[in-house]
Amino acid sequence: MSETSYRDISLNGLWKNNPAIVQLLGLCPLLAVTGSVINAIGMALATIFVLTVSNTCVSLIRNITSDAVRLPAFVMIIAAAVTCIELLMQAFAYELFQILGIFLPLITTNCVILGRADAFASKNPLLPSMYDGFIMGCGFAVVLILLGAMREVVGTGAIFANMDLLFGESAANWKIVLFDDYTEFLVAILPPGAFIFTGLIIALKNLIDTEIKRREAAKADTSAPSSRRVRVTGHIS
Numbered sequence: 001m002s003e004t005s006y007r008d009i010s011l012n013g014l015w016k017n018n019p020a021i022v023q024l025l026g027l028c029p030l031l032a033v034t035g036s037v038i039n040a041i042g043m044a045l046a047t048i049f050v051l052t053v054s055n056t057c058v059s060l061i062r063n064i065t066s067d068a069v070r071l072p073a074f075v076m077i078i079a080a081a082v083t084c085i086e087l088l089m090q091a092f093a094y095e096l097f098q099i100l101g102i103f104l105p106l107i108t109t110n111c112v113i114l115g116r117a118d119a120f121a122s123k124n125p126l127l128p129s130m131y132d133g134f135i136m137g138c139g140f141a142v143v144l145i146l147l148g149a150m151r152e153v154v155g156t157g158a159i160f161a162n163m164d165l166l167f168g169e170s171a172a173n174w175k176i177v178l179f180d181d182y183t184e185f186l187v188a189i190l191p192p193g194a195f196i197f198t199g200l201i202i203a204l205k206n207l208i209d210t211e212i213k214r215r216e217a218a219k220a221d222t223s224a225p226s227s228r229r230v231r232v233t234g235h236i237s
Helices: 003-016 027-032 037-061 070-092 094-103 105-109 111-119 126-156 191-236
Strands: none
Touching (some): 027 094, 027 105, 037 070, 037 094, 070 105, 094 105
């Protein structure tokens, strides 16, 4: 696969076809676990792991699975990867594993993962499929962490609380209090806040895309007259 294709995969995963704010897939964990940055990071790492592993395995078996067993095989691969990340989190971040609760095993039914396995990994070679899984996971993770940070700051007036749940005791003092004597704004942490801030992120992306298109159109309009002048001059001479 050419460098241009890898560039396209990167742009699609991180911006143009971001699974969270463009495709609007995987909204259940996105909205449910992003009450804080640490929760978002835990879910983000799990999603990246499962997407990368599942895309890799699906690409490896793409030529030996029949259409009759294709989707069940994909689901079994995804379920195995989810089981692995659950066991890892139980071993190394048990308290965070308990906080994430049912949303970890529900990664198995996440439309982002099954969608990439069926739409990309089942049709492409190993390395592009592995990279697609990783970059799509990163795009999903960026939105998770951004949403978690926004909700935590607005809801509690602080950020990076309880980082020791994932990074060990040395991370216990990573918490940054942005506003002293802050009255907690519980709506931001509760489910309505998830919908509100997700809508704001989507609106911001749409504004940026609109501005980019406007500038590209203005640039094209500016360059068009000069091109016509060059053609006319060449014709006269």
